[in-house]
Amino acid sequence: MQKVAGKFDVIVIGAGVAGAAVIRELSKYNLSAAILEKEPDVCFGATKGTHGIVHCGFPVDDAPIKNRTEMKGCLMMEQACADLDVPYQKAGKLLVAFNEEELRALQKALVSLKRNGVPGVELVTDKDRLRVMEPNISDQVIAALHTANTAVVSPWGLVFGLIENAVANGAKLYIDAKVQSITANNESGFLLQTSAGSFAAGYIVNAAGLFAGKVAGLIKDNSFVVSGTRQQRIVMDKKIEGIVRHVVRDLRATGAHGDFVSPTVYGDILLGAKVENVPEVGDLxxxxEGLDGWILPRCRRLIPSLPPQMSIKPFSGYIPKAGADYLIKPSPVNSRFINIVLGGSGFSASLAVGEYVVNEILPSVGLQLQKKPGFNPIRKDIPHIHDLTDEERAELIGKDPLYGHIVCRCETVSEGEIVEAIRRGARTRDGVKFRTRSGMGRCQGGFCGPRVLRILSRELGIPVEQVTRKGEGSTEVLYRTKELLKEAKGGSK
Amino acid sequence: MSGIIERSVDVAVIGGGPGGLGAAIKAREAGAKNVVLLERSEELGGMLPQCIHNGFGLHYFKEELSGPAYIHRLVKELAKTDVDVMTQTMAIKLEGTRITALTEKTLTRINAKAVILGMGCRERSRGNIRIPGHRPAGVFTAGTAQRLINVEGYIPGKKVVILGSGDIGMIMARRLTLEGAEVVCLVELLPFIGGLIRNEVQCLRDFNIPVYTSHTVSDVIGKNRVEKVVISQIDKELKPIPGTEKEFEADTLLLSVGLIPENELSTMTGVKLEPTGGPQVDDLWQTSVSGIFAGGNVVHVHDLADYVTESSEMAAVNAVKYINGYLPVERKVNVKGGKNIRYVVPNTIVSNQPVSFFMRVTWPLKNATVRIGGLVSKKYAFVRPSEQIRIDVPAEMMKGFREDIIVNCDGEEDVAR
Amino acid sequence: MNRKAEVICLQCPLACRVEVEVDKDNKVVSASNYKCKRGKTYAAQEIINPVRVLTTTVRVLTRDQIHPLLPVTTREAIPKGLLQDAMKQLAGIEVKTPVKYGDVICPNILNTGVDVVATSEVLN
Structure with a gap:
């Protein structure tokens, strides 16, 4: 019999962007709330692989919930990022037309966006002006639909910010907490057995993303199936920072299926995307064919001077969905159990989803909300040596010498930042990487990798051979030098 | 109170590898009064402390040494000088000859009269060459694995596939085998082994390591840790041929797929780079920015550490001349690679001093002749991309030379390799 | 039984692939495909008693967490067939500090008459 690790009014399952937005919203109220994550860190699921482009979206007929949350979430993002010290850049988007037919499609899109009240949209048909806005754009582009509110955000930065802020305001985070069973009790809610102990909850918000179907299955809710699309992308070296200023996107592939060249908040350039249905759900x-056969040629059609040799990291994201619209509603099996499965642009919508779930859905099924007077919306990120002035750097090093020891040469990340990342919850190399950018640059951890392993080993008090990249089974180095020779002693090769 | 330290020196050397060490010692010897050496790592030596194999020093010390031994000697020499050695110091900004560096003490601005770049090179990574598949732990560049095994004391895994038959790849094949791991195979994109024949014999043949030339890694399988590596034969455009896949069980993939001179700092202050990634240099090893000199692998990737030290020493001697105001600039002649020459260094000739031309060919040839413009020509039984060519031209031939120099390499196709 | 082998000569960049054959008494019966005498001599050595310098590391008892290993080398080449056994023997050695450059770490390894010496130093 496991002892009860915690009793909460609301438990959120899954620490991706949706769960993070919900828990942060919950932390504004006088109630007890916790977020459970099965992985050793937050933001280790689908959100990790999103592109971080936040846009107001195109309203579509069969997705009313997406329509209402996407634009609202996009417009909420700037303030939230300012409060949470999350990198945000209002880059704007250029949806381009290569011919008259595509131009007509842009004109139609403009009308639709205006009708839905999307602010800051205009059609740019002056080729000269277009080239002033985006100097490296293809000569073949004849017009572009400019949406000024499209922004780029650090996806993991937002999740860290939301959850750290929620925790600072009283919410609890449990990692390595895989939910194994849920027992419903009509009087008091639910009892959850997890790999991190058992929990009691009045309400459950199932934001388990790709695994939301499995979690719902624990209360015998089989009302939806999670599927999704894989999106291959390539990160390019920040040496070509500025090759695009806006998110430049091909009209041929609107909706979730976009070929785009995008700036990022870190200066890297992001290319996407080869969007596919793949047999294995969550295949990354x-x-x-995706990288060299699709993304590079298509992105070079938009920006012909894009140099392929500047690629530093291809990767895939997987966007879970449970239908044409976002699924955000109480379970038909138990109304105190709220299912959330977003879909394309879910990241843009996330903040509005958090608000919608907490302020509308949960009260509609009986949760009492009372504002917490002491709620503090402000969170400070780890100080990044890279982003500081020389004076600030000197001052920080004066306080903690580890900030003067640079561990990651490509992104100028100091040991102080890595230690602070571990203090804030990083347990793995990816956890350190997403919090500090150590290993995210052009050498992809070649130089800092062994050093980060050592720091993780020291700070966590575990041997280097137990440090993982992203949790169980992903150990970085397997043996100590000489160990294999001692193993083989006696037997000859 | 910001705590920023401002200091002025004659010469600042960035990088404490075989080049930077040589440059710092030489700069002091040549008369520079204040010399500072900046090294970002915990120890001096750059890549050499992890290169525990032999093959260093024959040219410079007239004795065959291991990498650590080579560095040991240079460090001993350095210790006799009053060069200010700053380890765990990262130069983060270069503005002309002014360096901003971070240490555990504070941020330091170093106003140098001359700067010598000795940052060396870095390895191309998986992302650079876009190897598809899962992205598990267990994919390492060969140099990172070498540091782990030989310096830090960890072995990445015990069933290893190596991509790239350059010298580091082959040396790691031997090293892993000796340490008790199994090198499942070594895979090379080109139809021939990339590194020295000596390494082919003593690192691969000695240990019966299977080699697949004209192959590449076409897939990596394993969600958390490498489980399998798939290789494929490649076509003329270097693309994998469907249907030729071979799958190997492995826990580790090592990449030895090329080195790139590390010039992010150089470009910050407008140092012009060549397509190889190294700065344009003249025969005095001065870059396009006055007062900034460069030597060793930051200019181009050398076969021999000895030449890294040597070129950096030359950069140092000229840096001191520059400070003293008598850099022997006579005129400017461009040097360009012609037929079958991938690159040639230096890129311009400005003095009347003897010049060492370094170059690599694009494709292997036999019975080859390399011509340095109309100045000299040299015959070679074989020329190979992996084997750097060095041709020394004496001062008297350089004197008064005013035309651009085109370097060409002619010869017969080499079928055997 | 005669033994035959193709030996790549490493004496010069020509890298002749020398065909060499020895009899049971290790006498060279035939050698071909070499361009100079050095190739023949080298090939004979390689088939009769190939030797290699072994460079490796041993563990060192040091406070330095980053550098727990000491690079070492055999002072001369040892028989190629003994490399793995030499590695196993050296794997069992833990050296105490201080170690100076050139210190003998393992005298007369595997009775070859060859010492293994440090090629770096660890002072504490």
Whole structure:
């Protein structure tokens, strides 16, 4: 019999962007709330692989919930990022037309966006002006639909910010907490057995993303099936920072299916995307056809000067969905159990989803909300040496010498930042990487990798051979030098 | 109170590898008064402390040494000088000859009269060459694995596939085998082994390591840790041929797929780069920015550490001349690679001093002749991309030379390799 | 039984692939495909008693967490067939500090008459 690790009014399952937005919203109220994550860190699921482009979206007929949350979430993002010290850049988007037919499609899109009240949209048909806005754009582009509110955000930065802020305001985070069973009790709610102990909850918000179907299945809710699409992308070296200023996107592939060249908040350039249905749900492989056969030629059609040799990291994201619209509603089996499965642009919508779930859905099924007077919306990120002035750097090093020891040469990340990331919850190399950018640059951890392993080993008090990249089974180095020779002693090769 | 330290020196050397060490010692010897050496790592030596194999020093010390031994000697020499050695110091900004560096003490601005770049090179990564598949732990560049095994004391895994038959790849094949791991195979994109024949014999043949030339890694399988590596034969455009896949069980993939001179700092202050990634240099090893000199692998990737030290020493001697105001600039002649020459260094000739031309060919040839413009020509039984060519031209031949120099390499196709 | 082998000569960049054959008494019966005498001599050595310098590391008892290993080398080449056994023997050695450059770490390894020496130093 496991002892009860915690009793909460609301438990959120899954620490991706949706769960993070919900828990942060919950932390504004006088109630007890916790978020459970099965992985050793937050933001280790689908959100990790999103592109971080936040846009107001195109309203579509069969997705009313997406329509209402996407634009609202997009417009909420700037303030939230300012409060949470999350990198945000209002880059704007250029949806381009290569011919008259595409131009007509842009004109139609403009009308639709205006009708839905999307602010800051205009059609740019002056080729000269277009080239002033985006100097490296293809000569073949004749017009572009400019949406000024499209922004780029750090996806993991937002999740860290939301959850750290929620925790600072009283919410609890449990990692390595895989939910194994849920027992419903009509009087008091639910009892959850997890790999991190058992929990009691009045309400459950199932934001388990790709695994939301499985979690719902624990209360015998089989009302939806999670599927999704794989999206292959390539990160390019920040040496070509500025090659695009806006998110430049091909009209041929609107909706979730976009070929785009995008700036990022870190200066890297992001290319996307080869969007596919794949047999295995959650498959994150990249393919040669996707990278070299699709993304590069298509992105070079938009920006012909894009140099392929500047690629530093191809990767795949997987966007879970449970139908044409976002699924955000109480379970038909138990109304105190709220299912959330977003879909394309879910990241844009996330903040509005958090608000919608907490302020509308949960009260509609009986949760009492009372504002917490002491709620503090402000969270400070780890100080990043890279982003500081020389004076600030000197001052920080004066306080903690580890900030003067640079561990990651490509992204100028100091040991102080890595230690602070571990203090804030990083347990793995990816956890350190997403919090500090150590290993995210052009050498992809070649230089800092062994050093980060050592720091993780020291700070966590575990041997280097137990440090993982992203949790169980992903150990970075397997043996100590000489160990294999001692193993083989006696027997000859 | 910001705590920023401002200091002025004659010469600042960035990088404490075989080049930077040589440059710092030489700069002091040549008369620079204040010399500072910046090294970002915990120890001096750059890549050499992890290169525990032999093959260093024959040219410079007239004795065959291991990498650590080579560095040991240079460090001993350095210790006799009053060069200010700053380890765990990262130069983060270069503005002309002014360096901003971070240490555990504070942020330091170093106003140098001359700067010598000795940052060396870095390895191309998986992302650079876009190897598809899962992205598990267990994919390492060969140099990172070498550091782990030989310096830090960890072995990445015990069933290893190596991509790239350059010298580091082959040396790691031997090293892993000796340490008790199994090298499942070594895979090379080109139809021939990339590194020295000596390494082919003593690192691969000695240990019966299977080699697949004209192959590449076409897939990596394993969600958390490498489980399998798939290789494929490649076509003329270097693309994998469907249907030729071979799958190997492995827990580790090592990549030895090329080195790139590390010039992010150089470009910050407008140092012009060549397509190889190294700065344009003249025969005095001065870059396009006055007062900034460069030597060793930051200019181009050398076969021999000895030449890294040597070129950096030359950069140092000229840096001191520059400070003293008598850099022997006579005129400017461009040097360009012609037929079958992938690159040639230096890129311009400005002095009347003897010049060492370094170059690599694009494709292997036999019975080859390399011509340095109309100045000299040299015959070679074989020329190979992996084997750097060095041709020394004496001062008297350089004197008064005013035309651009085109370097060409002619010869017969080499079928055997 | 005669033994035959193709030996790549490493004496010069020509890298002749020398065909060499020895009899049971290790006498060279035939050698071909070499361009100079050095190739023949080298090929004979390689088939009769190939030797290699072994460079490796041993563990060192040091406070330095980053550098727990000491690079070492055999002072001369040892028989190629003994490399793995030499590695196993050296794997069992833990050296105490201080170690100076050139210190003998393992004298007369595997009775070859060859010492294994440090090629770096660890002072504490």
């Amino acid at each position: 492989r990249t393919t040669r």
